[in-house]
Each structure stands twice: as C-alpha cells, then as structure tokens.
Amino acid sequence: MEKGDSNELYDDDGRTRRTGSLTSASAHIITAVIGSGVLSLAWCFGQLGWIAGTASLLTFAVITWFTCILLSDCYRSPDPVTGTRNYTYMQAVKANLGGFHYKFCGIAQYGILIGATIGYTITSAISMAAIKRSNCFHNKQQQGHDNHNGCHTSNNSYLVLFAIFEIVLSQIPNFHKLTLVSVLATIMSFTYATIGIGLSIAKITESGGHPRTSLTGIPVGKDMPSVEKMWTTFSALGDIAFAYSFCPVLLEIQDTLRSSPPENKVMKMASTVGVSASTLFYMICGTLGYAAFGNDAPGNYLTGFGFYEPFWLIDFGNLCIVIHLLGAYQVFIQPFFAFVECWSNEKWPENKFIRKEYLVIGKLRVNMFRLTWRSAYVVFATLVAMIFPFFNSFLGLIGATTFWPLTVYFPIEMYISKAKIKKNSFTWIWMKVLSFTCLMVSLIAAAGSIRGLFMSLESFKLFQSIS
Numbered sequence: 001m002e003k004g005d006s007n008e009l010y011d012d013d014g015r016t017r018r019t020g021s022l023t024s025a026s027a028h029i030i031t032a033v034i035g036s037g038v039l040s041l042a043w044c045f046g047q048l049g050w051i052a053g054t055a056s057l058l059t060f061a062v063i064t065w066f067t068c069i070l071l072s073d074c075y076r077s078p079d080p081v082t083g084t085r086n087y088t089y090m091q092a093v094k095a096n097l098g099g100f101h102y103k104f105c106g107i108a109q110y111g112i113l114i115g116a117t118i119g120y121t122i123t124s125a126i127s128m129a130a131i132k133r134s135n136c137f138h139n140k141q142q143q144g145h146d147n148h149n150g151c152h153t154s155n156n157s158y159l160v161l162f163a164i165f166e167i168v169l170s171q172i173p174n175f176h177k178l179t180l181v182s183v184l185a186t187i188m189s190f191t192y193a194t195i196g197i198g199l200s201i202a203k204i205t206e207s208g209g210h211p212r213t214s215l216t217g218i219p220v221g222k223d224m225p226s227v228e229k230m231w232t233t234f235s236a237l238g239d240i241a242f243a244y245s246f247c248p249v250l251l252e253i254q255d256t257l258r259s260s261p262p263e264n265k266v267m268k269m270a271s272t273v274g275v276s277a278s279t280l281f282y283m284i285c286g287t288l289g290y291a292a293f294g295n296d297a298p299g300n301y302l303t304g305f306g307f308y309e310p311f312w313l314i315d316f317g318n319l320c321i322v323i324h325l326l327g328a329y330q331v332f333i334q335p336f337f338a339f340v341e342c343w344s345n346e347k348w349p350e351n352k353f354i355r356k357e358y359l360v361i362g363k364l365r366v367n368m369f370r371l372t373w374r375s376a377y378v379v380f381a382t383l384v385a386m387i388f389p390f391f392n393s394f395l396g397l398i399g400a401t402t403f404w405p406l407t408v409y410f411p412i413e414m415y416i417s418k419a420k421i422k423k424n425s426f427t428w429i430w431m432k433v434l435s436f437t438c439l440m441v442s443l444i445a446a447a448g449s450i451r452g453l454f455m456s457l458e459s460f461k462l463f464q465s466i467s
Helices: 004-008 023-032 036-072 090-098 099-142 155-170 178-203 228-244 247-254 263-296 313-347 368-387 391-421 426-458
Strands: 358-361 364-367
Touching: 004 023, 023 178, 023 247, 023 263, 023 313, 023 358, 036 178, 036 228, 036 247, 036 263, 036 391, 090 099, 090 391, 099 155, 099 247, 099 313, 099 368, 099 391, 155 178, 155 313, 155 368, 178 263, 178 313, 228 391, 247 391, 313 368, 364 368, 368 391, 391 426
Parallel strands: none
Antiparallel strands: 358 364
16 A cells, blocks of 8 residues: 555554544534433522522533643644544553553543433433323323323333343444534434423413522522421532533543644543533523423423423423434444443454454445444443433432542643643642542432432332333
8 A cells, every 4th residue: 555545545553544523522522411410400590599500501511611622632653733633531541640540530531421421322222202291192182181090101121222222233343433423412302301491481471470589599498497408409519520420431532533733632622512512502401491490490391391281392391302312322422332342352352243343235334243332231220210210319329429530630630741830839739639529529419419329219119110
C-alpha cells in the first residue's frame, strides 16, 4: 500500500481513520445527558423548591462543564494534542495517575454504566406501559366516567420487549458505528422534552387555580415530617446528579473524532454545546413542570399522569422516550462491551469462538462471542430491572455514585498531575475543596436514594411491576 493511501485510510495510531465531528460528538453528549433524568426534574423541584432547585441545576451544570474541559485534555498523554491516545476513560486514568486509581476507576465506571442501562430499562418499560394506560384512561373518560380502576398494566412484558430490541442493537460492534443511533436519539430527547414543556404550559394556563409552589419545596408539617423532608431532598440531589452523568463515556466519545482540528479543542466545544443545551432544557422542564404540578409533582411527569389529555400526544412523548433510551443504552454500555471483548481477545488470542467473524448478509458480520455475551448481558440487566423497578430512587443512586468519582475526582486529579500543580498552592487547595464538597454531596444523595429503595422494598413483591 502506498504511503499516501495509508495516510488517507488510517490515523496516527494505525487504526481506521476517525470521522467524528463537532456535530456527532455533540449529538453523542446530548444523547447521554438528556435522558430519563429530565422526567424527574419537576419532582426534584417539588422537594427542593424554587431556590435550591434552580441553584442545584446550575451548580451541577457548571461543575460538570468545568470537569469535562479538564477531562478533554486527558485523551492524549502527555501532550493533549500530540501525545499518545487514551482510548478509554480507564486508560487515561492509568496513564496519568497509575495502577491503584486505574482499578478504582474501572470499578466505578463499569458499575455506573451497568446501573445506567438498568435504569434505562426500567424507564423504557414504564413509558411503554404508560402508553397502554393512557389509552385506557381516555376510553374510560369517553364512556362518561373518570374511574381509572382496571387500567393498571404489568411492566414485565414491556421489559422483555425492550430487551429484545437491545439484543439486536447490541450487535453494533463499536462506538464508531453509533452516530446515526445517537442523532435519532437526540431528536427524540428534544421531542419528548418539548412535549413535556408544552403540556406544562397548557396546564399552567388552565383556569381553576394554580397548584401550590414555594421557595423551599414541600413544607415540613403533618404530611411531611422533617426527617422525611431531609431524605427526599437528598434523593432529589441524586436525581439531578444523574441528569448530568455522561462523563464516564466522554473519552470514548472523543475517540470518535477526526484528529484535525485537535480532538481536545473540538471536545471542549462539544461539551459546552451539550451541557448548555441540556441545562437549558432541564431548567425549562423543571421550572415549568413544578409550576404546573406544584408540590404534588409526580416522580415521572409523562408517566405519573399529571397529564391525561391529549392522550395521543402523551403516547407520542412516551414513544419518543423509548426510542431515545434504546440509543442511550448503547451509548452508555459500549465501553463496557469493548472492555470485556478486548480482555477476552488478549486472554485467548487463538480462540475462534471469540475472534472469528462470519459474513451473514452483504457486509453484515456476526461474531459468536459478541452475540452470546452481549445478549446475556441484556438479559441480566432486564432481570435486575424486573426485581427493582423503582424509578426515582434508582436514578438517584446511580447519579450519586456517578457524580463524585467520574465527574469530579478523576478529572481534577488528572489535571493536577498533568499540569504539575504544586501541593498546597492556591489552585491545588480550591480544587481539593471542590472535590471534597462534591464527595459530601454525593454521599448524602446516595444515602437518600438507598433509604428510598429500602422504603420501597418494604411493600414490594419480587417481580412485581410498578407503573
């Protein structure tokens, strides 16, 4: 092969030339960020109120954006433009911080990615069940009564249906082939968020009084003891943290970018676009949802049925959620798939079951190991979702455990190491204070979510569906 041809086909690391751009990276980020977290923001505002709810959203957004800027420079080491590529978050941690941090990062990252896919499975099943329930509610109202008894439906069949689609999508071999999936998912996320905004505005403009809101959320009283208020506040912080949980896949997204202009420069712009667009939507959804429902805002405002009509629009919104989460599931789980498959290839390099690919139709290739293990993973995630189908508490726990280690701690520690920040200098001190503060927030948010899970388990039967 001529050298010129080689340069056109391959990047500096010998891999097939990357083609990602600012647009595709922004789409990946928005796909990962604007997910099921947007559905619980009205509930979060109900627990926190206007002041703390708004402040929390903005604070999490600024911290996430700042640490993404730091993390973008870690894709290459030691130089952020000409250094050796770190294909994954874990490789970047290993190159900049060493072995112990590498192992800690692996446990944190892959545990969180697995948790996110389980959360997406729960949310998608709830949305699919909500479509059937919405039609049931509409039919009962058409018959002249508002009794919604008999409209309950099991989520388990929808969990299985979602799993079947994910088994098929999981055969997409790697992140580089996900661009179309991410673009479609991004369109869907904006669509259902816009539907939620429109329905909230319509509810706000209805005559007949407005729901009660306050600067501090649900007031402490007979129906809300001070201890319960504290725990729900903690859980709400976890839900907001979950809404910004895309840092675990940031470097994998950056690895899809073409090398000119420099990947770190494009990724910083994509992070700014992604976080800004997401925060704007979050703020609109959270504030309008709270204004529409007040302190009684449901945990998921498209499936909690604060809205009943127009039923077709609610159905369409929930369908968009399902389509979006089909793609977001793949954006989050591909790094874990790649890790297991790379490890297996290195462990058993001569094993044909692991390495051989079969040409099926046209250019479609099937690897038996990939087919078997990825399908098994989807089945596992679905079973866990059947056992623990608790929307808000599950999202809060994932968000709380994600936020500090992967969004704050590792990016800051890698920046301190790369920039050789002197210990006890002003920059070193304020970054350490920021990291410690975020750790405390994550711990209390995790405590609130764990407590919520245990409270839900008290009245729960195994494989019972919640919809």
